[in-house]
Amino acid sequence: MDSRTTFSDSNDNNSGSSSISFVSNTETLSPEISAPDVTALRRLSENLESIFESRDFDFCSDATIVVDAGREVPVHRCILSARSPFFKTVFSRSAGKDGGTKFELKELTKDFEVGFNSFVTVLAYLYGGKIKPSPKDVCVCVDDNCSHIGCRPAVDFMVEVLYASFTFQISELVALYQRHLLGILNKVAADDILVVLSVAYMCDRACQKLMTKCIEIIVKSDTDIVTLEKTLPHDVVKQIVDSRIELGLDGNGGNIFPDKHVKRIHRALDSDDVELVRMLLKEGHTTLDDAYALHYAVGYCDAKTTTDLLDLGLADVNHKNPRGFTVLHVAAMRKEPKIIVSLLTKGARPSDLTPDGRKALQISKRLTKSMDYLKSTEEGKASPKDRLCIEILEQAERRDPLLGEASVSLAKAGDDLRMRLLYLENRVALAKLLFPMEAQVAMDIAHVDGTTEFPLTINSRNSPAGQRAMNLNEAPFKIEEEHLNRLRALSKTVELGKRFFPRCSEVLNNIMDADDLSELAYLGNDTPEERQQKKRRYTELQETLSKAFDEDKEAFNRSTVSSSCSSTSIGMGRSNNRHVTKK
Known part of the structure; x- marks a missing residue:
């Protein structure tokens, strides 16, 4: 038997x-x-x-x-x-x-x-x-x-x-x-x-x-040839293309190979060479919109390449590709917060729909695991990128908040550019400590790295080697062009934070607008003795913040590098977490 x-x-x-x-x-x-x-x-x-x-x-x-x-x-x-x-x-x-x-x-x-x-x-x-x-x-x-x-x-x-x-x-x-x-x-x-x-x-x-x-489904879909070539092995792409031709489906836009001029633009973008793209456009054979160059950059290139391409001002940020996707739809699929913010600041419309009726927010939500979105984020730890994308798009769909003055203490600083710069330096440094991912997104869009970080205190350890000593607390203080460049970049960082990360901005407001900080930031008609006392207190607070930032800087850099790597396989332990061993 x-x-x-x-x-x-x-x-x-x-x-x-x-x-x-x-x-x-x-x-x-x-x-x-x-x-x-x-x-x-x-x-x-x-x-x-x-x-x-x-x-x-x-x-x-x-x-x-x-x-x-x-x-x-x-x-x-x-x-x-x-x-x-x-x-x-x-x-x-x-x-x-x-x-x-x-x-x-x-x-x-x-x-x-x-x-x-x-x-x-x-x-x-x-x-x-x-x-x-x-x-x-x-x-x-x-x-x-x-x-x-x-x-x-x-x-x-x-x-x-x-x-x-x-x-x-x-x-x-x-x-x-x-x-x-x-x-x-x-x-x-x-x-x-x-x-x-x-x-x-x-x-x-x-x-x-x-x-x-x-293959049978993809052959009948509107998936374009560039997407197929970027995603699938060559022999599978050939099989799909041959099947489309055999079925007479090669005229639906999905089988159209880019011409040689479009391919040259795409290759230049692959090399992160936006200047070469500008030169190719001067030849007059095509435009960024005709080449769907912005779609391509958002889908496959570095975030900086995308922002540099946007800065040319030669592409329609709401242009749709043959599939009916705007650049923001493609960015939602890419799940890169910096790119999404860059597009929104250039006028991308979050309300635009795909042919099947989806907005960028819905695309982002359907790509995000519930566990990644609900994962709690501790202050000082990088937020999950998927969750950050959703929060940015949700905020964009709401009415734009009032921009301009960041908070009470900045408003009190008035026309005193030195105090405004002091305030913004402290605020952005604090944001990097508490909300590293959000702060980095805003700083990258505002090009803060292209400006000079000035010492906040006489003995600041954050000053680059060989930098000319220009202490913001020293008198007499003279505004230079580099101060103005720094102030504009930091102001834009704060505005972007308030627009796209209101939760984080509210926390920073509560800290920066505390009574003692507000009073310290406002000199008004104080006597010389009161000014000197406030200056000493302000310096003490700056040194405390500077020390805290130095201690956390290495961990912050690790968080930034880690957050730049896309990961779709973050898992959670089983109910008893029996197999998770902390190193």
Whole structure:
């Protein structure tokens, strides 16, 4: 009598979760024998699952997989080797070698980034033979009107699990998630299907059905050739283009290759050479709008390149490409706060709609995981970029706040340019300490780095080496052109902060407009003795702020570098956070 067991999978469309469990082959097993066998298999599954889930078994783990900074997952090499040929090979090669018990996930998956939750889902299956319900905060976007079936967070989670399953050679899990993705493709946006297609291509023959279906959808979509070439391998692009020509769909705009002049402009933008773009425009063969150069820069180039291109003043910031997307729509897909702010300050309209009725805000919301948006942000820590983009677009859709004077203390400073500059230097320095991401966005748009930072105190340690000593507290004080340039840049920084980051600005107002600071900033008709006393107090406050900024500067720089790297795979631990190890 055959007592072998098989895997079966089920998909609960109402809950959005799926499970795989051990079941017996009831056609070959009699009821008397099958019931105990099923019970035993279920108990085995539960026991192995408890090893992975419970902290009681931490002592017997013999390896660690580092997912990202601060999060490590303890594993048991014998269990993973028995369940996955991939892990068997990896662990056997490292046996007996120094440092062979710690592995980097990015080194294991190599070609595609797998997030924490996706990786843990695969491991849980390897241990217990079951798939946990998909974590809601990871698979749900911020848009309340979304069904969350085919939004980007849900797609990202499934393709990450699919790729990890393929890499770790878990064929039944690959088949399951391929079926899941095939079932929701009709609810996935074309740009997100490109992500699915890319992963299906990497999985090769294991996901041939998924790849074929994705290509079929993209062929009939309005996805332009530049997007295809930037996203997909050359042979897949050729297959899509050939299919469009065969079906007579090459006249819909999606198959039109840029002419040689447009390509030269795009190549110049790829090299961040805006001056070359200006020279190419003088040839008169095309314009920035005809080349959709601003769309291209926003989609694929450095943020500074985009702002430099905007500063030429030669492009319509609300121009639509053949797909009906404005530059702001493309920026919302890119999820780069600096670019979004740059466009809004140049007059981009947040109310413009895509052909399917979406505004830039809705695009941004549907790309953002709920967990990233709801993640609390401590003062002095960089805000999640996805959340920042949404907040900027939400603020832009509201009526513009009154700009001009930053707060009470700046207004009190009146025409005293020295006091205004002192106030702005302190305010922006404080913003960098408390809200580093928001401050950096505003400062970059205002080109603060192109101005000279003046010492706020006689013994300031922030002055660049060799800088001419021009203490703002010394008398007599004479306004120079460099002072005015600095004042204009800092004023614009504060105005941008008030416009796009009102929450942060309110905190700064409460600090800077405290009675003692306001009085110190306003000299009025004070006697020489009162002025001297206020000057000493102001200097003390400046030195305190300067010291705090120096101590935090290194951490701030790390935050800025980290925030510039796009990451779509930030995960959260399971409910008991059992596998998160703080370094």
